[in-house]
Amino acid sequence: MGAGIGNWTRAVCVAALVMALAGCGFSNAAADLSAPDVPVVADVPDVPVATDVADTGTDPGAAGDGRIGGVGELSxxxxxxxxxxxxxxxGDTASAATIQWQTQANAADTYKPRILFAREDEIVRxxxxxxxxFDAAHVAEGAGFTYETFDDSGTVVDIVQWGVDLSGLVPSTTYYYRAGTWGAYDEATGTLTSPDLSPVLSFRTGRAKGERLPFTFISAGDSRADDGKIAANANRLAAIPADFWLFSGDMTEVGTQAEWWYWFDAMRPILVGKVLMPVxxxxxxxxxxxxxxxxxxxxAGLPQxxxxHGWSFTTGNLHVVGLDSNTDDTVNSQAEWLDSDLSATDADPDIDWTIVMFHHPVYSSAGAHGSTLRVQNVWLPIxxxxxxxxxxxGHDHDYERSKPVRGKQVVAAGQGIVHVVAGSFFAPPYSNGSDWWTELSVNGETGNxxxxxxxxxxxxxxxxxxxGTQILDTFTLTK
Ligand SMILES: [Fe+2]
Ligand SMILES: [Fe+2]
Known part of the structure; x- marks a missing residue:
């Protein structure tokens, strides 16, 4: 968890970038603020807000049934x-998951991050x-760390990031949980001391490796902090039955903490019901x-x-790899691990499908950014x-699907890779194009x-x- 703690230098850069809309020479793996994406910071809040939860008081349940109840947040x-x-x-999607949240920093020395969790067949409605x-088998404890950054007004803020790893879970199962902390549980009265807990939230575990029952997942990318349009669609999107979500980058406009709070708030209906894996x-x-x-x-195979930056997981008969495509360094540094990960997957009879997700397109005919040579040169042969x-x-804010391509030529179905650019989760739309590889392209006006x-x-x-009112494309791959 967490590749590092924000430092003063970078925090100053945040303030400088936000206030002057200019770079400040920081060394960063993602310094490619490429045209025409001019960073503009919208009016973002400088304090975290929890908008859709109710404070229901301190009595979480009825006495004597050994359960914690309640509807809203307990604070x-x-x-x-x-x-x-x-x-x-x-790690193993079928048996483990990590739940993260933040609180304000003044709790860091005394707060014990805890998750109360249960399978769908263990809850009572x-x-x-x-x-x-409420018993030891349904409680997990974790740890946290503090990082310092700036809010959009340039004020230093300390963020406390908590994380709890759950393990020993059952595959293909919805789990319900409350995240937060409490002092003690009195079984006789059904009361928690000093609870500060989220409402009851949920997620679904992955499929047992090699299972071939049908399942659904959702992918999206490029929101660029347009939280209003995400929020307008989030409840509908959250209701789509799906095992998990993928997000192919550009959640934010600049990536300040205030923008992240807006993104997490807008995405909340999705995030509190599904695993989401980003690049x-x-x-x-x-x-x-x-x-x-x-x-x-x-x-383990990636440089420290x-x-x-690179990761992979397997659920059922699907293997998903995520990569950081931002610079020559990030592309080169993940290549050896990528080769080894895909080599193992290719030889694994449990895996039928391998998808690789990253931000910058292999093949894109959109005028704004287009194809990415460092990806074509280093990763595509792998x-x-x-x-x-x-x-x-994503990256190009349109939709484009390639024909099957291998060795920089169009080949028969099943003989090559299909390259998908889907970068319009409400970011400013780009116009689309067409090139030798293009099967279908749609401009970004409609989002996707x-x-x-x-x-x-x-x-x-x-x-x-x-x-959700139009279907832009549908295609089926078989083997
Ligand atoms: Fe983008
Ligand atoms: Fe981008």
Missing amino acids: TDATQRPYTTHVTWQ NGDEIRLP QGNHETFADLYYNQFALPGE AYKE FEKHHVDLTLT YCEWKVDGKSMTVTVHSGD
């Missing part, structure tokens, strides 16, 4: 309310209330903030400086050598996100407009 201290709560996978069993785009300028806030797999099925990227259905040896992708 005895507003500075300890959990926010930015979300779930990622760092009473109207809107969900009651979770870093070029607009996550302050890389430490991104890596501090997302607990991602620490792949690039831990969490993808082709190990029979990757599809690359999923992708719904993936993996069904054994078939994978169908449906690309929706951002508001």
